[in-house]
Amino acid sequence: MKRDLEMNFEDFPLNVPSEKRITNKLDVLLQDLVECGSALTANLAIKHWNKYMTQINTDAAVIYVRYSCDTRNPVYKRAQARVDEISPIISNYSNKFAKILVKARYRKDLEKKYGKYYFQMMDASLKAFDEKIIPELIQENKLVSEYDSLLGGAEIKFRGEVLNLSQLGKYLQDVDRETRKEAAQAMDKWMSEHEEKLGQIYDDLVHLRDKMAKKLGYKNFVELGYLRLGRTDYNAKDVKKYREQIAETVVPVAQKLYKKQMKDLGIKDPQYYDYNLKFKTGNPKPIGGVDKLVNVAHEMYSDLGSESKEFFEFMMKHNLMDLDARKGKAPGGYCTSLTAYNAPFIFSNFNGTDGDVNVLCHEGGHALQAYLSFPIKIPEYQNPTLEACEIHSMSMEFFAWPYMEKFFGKDANKYRYLHLADAIEFLPYGITVDEFQHWVYEHPNATHQERCAYWRSLEEKYTPHKKYDDTPTLGHGAYWLRQSHIFANPFYYIDYTLAQVCAFQFFIEMRKNHEKAWKKYIKLCKFGGQAPFVSLLEHNHLRNPFVDGNVAKVIHPLEKVLKEFDTSKF
Ligand SMILES: [Zn+2]
Numbered sequence: 001m002k003r004d005l006e007m008n009f010e011d012f013p014l015n016v017p018s019e020k021r022i023t024n025k026l027d028v029l030l031q032d033l034v035e036c037g038s039a040l041t042a043n044l045a046i047k048h049w050n051k052y053m054t055q056i057n058t059d060a061a062v063i064y065v066r067y068s069c070d071t072r073n074p075v076y077k078r079a080q081a082r083v084d085e086i087s088p089i090i091s092n093y094s095n096k097f098a099k100i101l102v103k104a105r106y107r108k109d110l111e112k113k114y115g116k117y118y119f120q121m122m123d124a125s126l127k128a129f130d131e132k133i134i135p136e137l138i139q140e141n142k143l144v145s146e147y148d149s150l151l152g153g154a155e156i157k158f159r160g161e162v163l164n165l166s167q168l169g170k171y172l173q174d175v176d177r178e179t180r181k182e183a184a185q186a187m188d189k190w191m192s193e194h195e196e197k198l199g200q201i202y203d204d205l206v207h208l209r210d211k212m213a214k215k216l217g218y219k220n221f222v223e224l225g226y227l228r229l230g231r232t233d234y235n236a237k238d239v240k241k242y243r244e245q246i247a248e249t250v251v252p253v254a255q256k257l258y259k260k261q262m263k264d265l266g267i268k269d270p271q272y273y274d275y276n277l278k279f280k281t282g283n284p285k286p287i288g289g290v291d292k293l294v295n296v297a298h299e300m301y302s303d304l305g306s307e308s309k310e311f312f313e314f315m316m317k318h319n320l321m322d323l324d325a326r327k328g329k330a331p332g333g334y335c336t337s338l339t340a341y342n343a344p345f346i347f348s349n350f351n352g353t354d355g356d357v358n359v360l361c362h363e364g365g366h367a368l369q370a371y372l373s374f375p376i377k378i379p380e381y382q383n384p385t386l387e388a389c390e391i392h393s394m395s396m397e398f399f400a401w402p403y404m405e406k407f408f409g410k411d412a413n414k415y416r417y418l419h420l421a422d423a424i425e426f427l428p429y430g431i432t433v434d435e436f437q438h439w440v441y442e443h444p445n446a447t448h449q450e451r452c453a454y455w456r457s458l459e460e461k462y463t464p465h466k467k468y469d470d471t472p473t474l475g476h477g478a479y480w481l482r483q484s485h486i487f488a489n490p491f492y493y494i495d496y497t498l499a500q501v502c503a504f505q506f507f508i509e510m511r512k513n514h515e516k517a518w519k520k521y522i523k524l525c526k527f528g529g530q531a532p533f534v535s536l537l538e539h540n541h542l543r544n545p546f547v548d549g550n551v552a553k554v555i556h557p558l559e560k561v562l563k564e565f566d567t568s569k570f
Pocket of ligand 1: 362366389390393
């Protein structure tokens, strides 16, 4: 079924929310549900509720996109501020709505129509929230913003220039070793000057989260953290066993890759900053700018299959991508859904690096899934939980492999090796971040020094190649202060590793039978979020990373692939 949309992105109206209008409407919709006596009438009330919610969520998403494309525009700025003010009020209404439904006499009948998972999601979100923790939630947001602005506003003196952390990143991976070392020392100095403040912000966050957990009746924040992420079919014990699998099977493979890298680079006593440089000749470079790369992506999505062809042409036709870096644009990249128009949107800041190609594949994978899931009637089922979402994007990065000559020309193999090696090397770091957070929330009264010592002990276990002789602050275990997820999104980081292990499965399958693997992938995208993570994997015939032995089954074939590359030539 070919979809059509009469408007392009620039014609989507900017509907600035008004608190009075929205709360009046939501009060009426809520009252309608209260008065329902049967599943039949409730079904209608839910439909009306969903329709209105989809509209206000889409309005908010349109505002966000316009604002991030032009942050200096006062109209967008004001509109975004309105959305930020009103969104907690809307969340509170959603909460009231869920409370009525989960306690309804007709719940069993509705479950038959909507599925058990629909109610499990509501139960989880109700268990994670109560009006009595609102003051702590507000305080939590404030502390996270404080962290963001401290890190975002970093001013680091380096060779006569004043740089922020991302600008310094370029020098941290410079081909000249002395430059890398100096950049690492400049960063270490900045860290030592801000360590106390950053450590204090985190300490406040930990105590705040612990307090919320206890107010809601939990032993500590761990269980609450899992509920906040909507994890309904696995727990901290499963994740612990999964980390043990990564430690056993992936850590040794990653260590071999690091050794080989240093051998190729000819470095005898490597320090942590040396690993930022992958090849003597620098990273692979794409063949052109936005227009050229979008054309290649068009070719790729058209060649992969009819669904992806239709998707990408829809994105191009309706101007649903804003990719070039411009003054006034927000940093970074993302994909979002404008659900009322059945339209995904991709935002990025291309800068001429291999990251640009990654956006077209990774964010493209997210957008393709959104596009293929819009036909799912129950909105809650359109979006999977976060670890499942990353499977679509990370797998698309691998489905793009056959097209790398078109994106990178002679650098194609360099990119492929870099992509696969990075993906494997990421897993030990990912479990470090995760294990650290479990320990922190199980020991909320630990001091900053104890946290750093624990982090360093994990590094020695999972990334023993890292040496910090020239950088004493990182050397005593302060590296984690730079990992924003630890501050802003507790327990989320492991999701990237879980999805990576699933994306590897698509990679192995596509090398055996590309067409079959692609069909399976499209089916997964169309499945949306109709089941929680573990049962979503079962439905779609993917190996569950929590089952002992499955990580090894996925990793071993990759070692063979890595051996196909002659890295000494890169
Ligand atoms: Zn992603």
